[in-house]
Amino acid sequence: MIMLFYLAAAIAVIATIAVVLQTNIVHGLLYLILSLLAVAVIFYVLGAPFAAVLEAIVYAGAIMVLFLFVIMMLNLGQHTQNQERTWLTPRGWIVPSIMAAVLLGQLLNVISGIDYEIEPTQVGVMEISALLFGPYVLAVELASILLLAGLVAAYHLAKTK
Amino acid sequence: MESIPLEHGLILAAILFSVGLIGVLTRRNIVFVLMSLEIMLNASGLAFIVAASRWGHAEGQIMFLMILTLAAAEVAVGLGLIIQMFRRYKTVDINELSEMKG
Numbered sequence: 001m002i003m004l005f006y007l008a009a010a011i012a013v014i015a016t017i018a019v020v021l022q023t024n025i026v027h028g029l030l031y032l033i034l035s036l037l038a039v040a041v042i043f044y045v046l047g048a049p050f051a052a053v054l055e056a057i058v059y060a061g062a063i064m065v066l067f068l069f070v071i072m073m074l075n076l077g078q079h080t081q082n083q084e085r086t087w088l089t090p091r092g093w094i095v096p097s098i099m100a101a102v103l104l105g106q107l108l109n110v111i112s113g114i115d116y117e118i119e120p121t122q123v124g125v126m127e128i129s130a131l132l133f134g135p136y137v138l139a140v141e142l143a144s145i146l147l148l149a150g151l152v153a154a155y156h157l158a159k160t161k
Numbered sequence: 162m163e164s165i166p167l168e169h170g171l172i173l174a175a176i177l178f179s180v181g182l183i184g185v186l187t188r189r190n191i192v193f194v195l196m197s198l199e200i201m202l203n204a205s206g207l208a209f210i211v212a213a214s215r216w217g218h219a220e221g222q223i224m225f226l227m228i229l230t231l232a233a234a235e236v237a238v239g240l241g242l243i244i245q246m247f248r249r250y251k252t253v254d255i256n257e258l259s260e261m262k263g
Contacts, residue, residue: 002163009173016177016200020184025192032196039177039207046170046214051206051222058229059203063236070240071192074247080190083254087189096186100179107175114171117164118215127219128226136223143230150234157241160248 001120005045012038023084025076029067036060047120050128170211177204190253191246195239202232 015035022028036059043052132140177200184197206228213221243253250257 002165005165005169009169012173013176013180016180019196019200020180020187020193022193025190028193028196032199035177035200036203039203042170042173042207043210046165046210047217048210048214048222048225051210051225054226054229055203058233059199063199063233066236066240067192067196070243073244074192074253076253080253084190087254088187093183093187096183099186100183103182104175104179107179108172111168111171111175114168116167116215118167118170118211119164120214121217123213123217123219123222128222131219131223132226139223139227143227146230146234150237154237154241157238158244 001045005042008038008041008045011035012042021088023081023088025071025080025084026068029064029071033060033064036064045120046118047122049122050125167211167215170214171208174204174208174211177201177207189255191243191255192253194255195236195243198239199232199236202228202235 012035015031015038018031019028019035022031036055040052040055040060043049043055181197181200181204184200185194188194188197206225209221209224209228211221213219213224246258247253
């Protein structure tokens with residue numbers, strides 16, 4: 001199990017870096033799906049099977065298919081890929097990478113003091129749903145309102161005049 | 162049963178977040194910017210799951226559910242905006258939108 005965690009972590013990091021470096025948009029999307037599935041494996045190893053299934057169905061399934069539909073609608077061809085190559089100059093990477101590295105360094109500095117061990121225990125659907133429809137029922141209602149607002153906004157914005 | 166240090170899970174989340182941040186800051190294609198935002202949201206969800214796994218609580222998974230809902234709504238609105246932008250400007254370059262010079 002512990003090997004599975006590190007293997008999936010390595011795949012997730014490599015696939016995510018590949019997304020950021022990719023010039024072909026569909027390839028980038030496929031790498032992102034690989035990264036999300038690797039994170040789903042990590043969730044399963046950490047004893048969150050419900051979150052793992054949701055990650056695979058909603059993130060890697062629904063949201064990425066939405067991206068794919070829009071990319072197909074935009075019909076970006078070879079032209080965009082060549083444009084992308086001219087945009088991604090080595091100079092453009094330096095400052096953002098330094099800033100992100102500083103942030104990562106600060107985060108690692110904060111995290112490195114923690115010495116707890118995770119002994120994964122399965123937290124199943126029953127506990128989650130008992131909480132969702134008990135103390136967190138208001139959050140579920142707010143989430144439904146948020147999704148409705150997203151639906152209305154997406155319909156309005158993508159509508160042809 | 163063998164155990165995983167909590168530190169390693171949080172370091173993984175921090176690395177994924179930083180890579181997503183580099184993507185948001187560097188890319189000029191708006192679709193890639195939105196994808197990098199997804200990476201960052203996913204990394205924060207991972208941090209929640211890792212922390213909840215240490216204490217054996219279900220609350221972390223509930224927070225992950227909320228992040229998932231937020232990501233779905235955000236992507237729907239963002240992609241609608243991208244379609245509208247492509248219709249008006251025929252490009253996915255975010256620098257083209259700087260005509261207000263604000």
